[in-house]
Amino acid sequence: MKPVELHLPDLPEVPLSLGPVVAPAGEERRRAMPWHLRLRETLSTYLPILLMAALALATWWLVKNSPKPPGEVAPRAVSADPDYTMSGFALERFAPDGRLMLRIEGAQMRHYPATDRIEIDGAQIQAWSPAGRLTRASAARAVGTGDGSELQLLGGAEVVGEDAAGVPLLMRSEFLHAFFIDERVESDRPVLVRHGATELRAAGLLYAHASQRLELKGPLKVTLTPRAVP
Numbered sequence: 001m002k003p004v005e006l007h008l009p010d011l012p013e014v015p016l017s018l019g020p021v022v023a024p025a026g027e028e029r030r031r032a033m034p035w036h037l038r039l040r041e042t043l044s045t046y047l048p049i050l051l052m053a054a055l056a057l058a059t060w061w062l063v064k065n066s067p068k069p070p071g072e073v074a075p076r077a078v079s080a081d082p083d084y085t086m087s088g089f090a091l092e093r094f095a096p097d098g099r100l101m102l103r104i105e106g107a108q109m110r111h112y113p114a115t116d117r118i119e120i121d122g123a124q125i126q127a128w129s130p131a132g133r134l135t136r137a138s139a140a141r142a143v144g145t146g147d148g149s150e151l152q153l154l155g156g157a158e159v160v161g162e163d164a165a166g167v168p169l170l171m172r173s174e175f176l177h178a179f180f181i182d183e184r185v186e187s188d189r190p191v192l193v194r195h196g197a198t199e200l201r202a203a204g205l206l207y208a209h210a211s212q213r214l215e216l217k218g219p220l221k222v223t224l225t226p227r228a229v230p
Helices: 025-032 035-065
Strands: 084-094 100-112 117-128 134-145 150-162 168-179 184-187 191-195 198-202 204-208 213-217 221-224
Touching: 117 150, 134 168, 168 204, 191 204, 191 213, 198 213
Parallel strands: none
Antiparallel strands: 084 100, 100 117, 117 134, 134 150, 150 168, 168 184, 168 191, 184 204, 191 198, 198 221, 204 213
């Protein structure tokens, strides 16, 4: 196929005249301004952009330098040392109805948080039953529960009370395990028991006031004091 040629008539030449380039009025005004005003205008134009850039940079810096969340912390072991010590103290424990149940005094007391136990030097204890019956106890040293309801009395230990009939009852040993709320005393060491005018010596004892039970472990020695003849 042969190519097709098209012939267009000659067009008249149109002269193109270019005048001087005129700058916009705003640009002319800006050029006429002093340099410090031009600088201020430029800064005011770009200030929002600069502020956004500064904010983005500050955010990046905070994220990079913020402290990392702590990992799983292992539970801290409870110290075997006492967490507090009191000297020349007096502690009192009350029943829910406000009745005084227990009073403990001593030269010094130490509390051990690992076992919630207390250790008392020069212990002096007073315990009141719900019926108002008073039991006194003393020892060179006492070790027991944090609330003082159970104490092991060591060194010259002594518990003094009375039975249900009001007869005085004394228990003395180098070791007495006293449960003041339950009104119970135990010992596996040689003991001396004085009940009224009767004195008993044994290798150990178990006394429970609630059941009026006094059990002595042999060998047993009893000393009876005869009544005076009128």
